[in-house]
Amino acid sequence: MSLTDRAAAARAPTSGKGGPTGGRDDLRIFLVAGEHSGDALGGKLMHALNARCKGRIHYLGVGGEQMEAAGLASQFPLSDVAVMGPLSILPRLPRIISRVHRTVDAAVAAEPDAVVIIDAPEFTHPIAKRIRKRAPSIPIIDYVSPSVWAWRPGRARKMRPYVDHVMGLLPFEPAAHQRLGGPPCTYVGHPLIEKVDWMHAVDAAGLAERLQLDPGRLTLVVLPGSRASEVTRLMQPFGEALELLQQRRVRPQVIIPVVPHVRPLVERHMQSWTVTPHLVEGEEDKFAAFRLAHAALAASGTVTLELALAGTPMVVAYKVDGIAAQLRFLLNVQSVVLANLVLGENAFPELLQEDCTPVKLADALELLLRETPERQAQVTALARIPHKMLIEGSSPSAEAANIVLDYAVNGLRPGR
Structure with missing residues (x-):
């Protein structure tokens, strides 16, 4: 019997507590999101569940x-509850x-x-722990694995008593949980892979025309981050690296995709640049810029997966404050x-912290803005990433x- 058939059977009335839903005529699923990105994932999951069970699921919980x-x-x-950072959390x-x-x-x-x-x-x-203590028979599934593979690996084993299954967004996460003694984990796929066809279909030519880009010049996309702290730390070395490229007669056109809440900060830092970039907003223009770009200079983060799936060679950089920099020994990844x-x-x-200098950034970018073995190696690597991430015949939400x-x-x- 398929899961859909079993779900239908679960909705059928039963007597006593013998049925899979204890006599109820529906399935009840309690979902808890704590921020807006989780709300987006949860919304897609619910649409997929409704498609399987024709909407006959009763949802409760917390979401946007x-x-x-x-x-x-x-x-x-x-x-x-959707607040980020200790200074924002403490008052609330x-x-x-x-x-x-x-x-x-x-x-x-x-x-x-x-x-x-x-x-x-x-x-x-904390919610999952308390539910498990008070109602141990309710299955608890964690959608998005904590970064146990990067730092605090002991969290994986600590999750096992209160999480029955982890649904990972990255293909290496099931092996990481197995190695670290965490709960069973299944790679369900990153939501970005649902956008791959769309990424490659965006109107890059239309953006080039609107920005009046010179088709005879290379284009570089620069991504200093979506947080004010990232923009503040990265805009200066990024701008100085571009100035060095100019001095070396490598003069790409520059596009900076920005999110509205940091645009004024980006514009303020741009005033000290010797290069005048084009600013664009919105998902479509961002991916169109990726398609136009010969290379990218990007802050570390999810954007590196976006660039990879768009097929854009990249140099990745990041800087944190002095206290956080001292904690790098806790990182558990290469x-x-x-x-x-x-x-x-x-x-x-990746040029991190003390390596995030204008000279090193310019050196790495120059290799990608010319026809070099380093550029060709990246192009070859980029072609492999979609195959690593795609889910055959399905979607992450499904x-x-x-x-x-x-x-x-x-x-x-038992034995799950």
């Missing part, structure tokens, strides 16, 4: 606009603690067939670049829905 649009009755606004800590307890009470009272916590481990994992981790090799240069339905219908089973 996208999850509510898919059918969630949120316990409170996501903005109550009493409210966040209150929301944790309120969410646990709601989950236990709902007697759901499964609980899905979505990313934001500082918020969602690279901080996600594209490198997906490949399992350091194909893309794969995640399969796992959630399996636990919701069949419950916890």
Whole structure:
């Protein structure tokens, strides 16, 4: 019997507590997101679940606009808990603690067939621990693995008592959890892979025309980050590296994709640059810029996967404050670049902290802006990344829905 058939059977009335939903005529799934990126993942997961069970699932929990649009009755606004950084969290800590307890009470009272916590481990994992303690028979699935493969690897083993399954976004995460003694983990696929065809279909020529780019010159895309701290630390060395390239007669046209909340900061730092870049906003223009670019200079982060899937050679850089820099010995990976981790090799240069200098950045970029063996090696590596990340015949949301339905219908089973 397929999972869809079993889900239908679970919705059928039963007597007593013998049925898979204890006599209820629906499936109840309790979802908890703690930030807006989790809300986006949760919304897609719910749409996939509804497609499998024709919408006959009752959703409860915590989420934002996208999850509510898919059918969630949120316990409170996501903005109550969607805060980032210690300085932002501390003033709201009493409210966040209150929301944790309120969410646990709601989950236990709902007697759901499964609980899905979505990313934001500082918020969602305390909730999962408390649900497990009070209602140990409810399956708990973690959608998005914490970065146990990068730092604090002991978290993997500590998750095992209260997380029954991890749905990983990166292909190396199942092996990492197995190695570290974590819960069972399945690679369901990164949401970016659903955009690959769209990335390659964006109107790059239209953007080039709007920006009046010279077709006879190379184009470089520069990505100083989406956080104010990243922009503040990276714009100066990035600008000085571009000046050095000019002095070496390497003079690419520069495009900077920006998000609205840091645009004024980017513009302020640009005033000291000797190069005048084009600023663009929005997903479509960002990926069009990637398609136009001969190379990219990027802050480390998810954008390296975006560049990789778009096929853009890159130099990756990052700088943190002095205190964070002293904690680098805690890192448990050979690279901080996600594209490198997906490949399992350091194909893309990373210039971090004291190595993030104008000279080193310019040297690395020059190799990519000319026809060199280094550039060709990156082009070859980029061609392998989609094959590493794609899910054959499915999508991340559908794969995640399969796992959630399996636990919701069949419950916890020995030996999972």
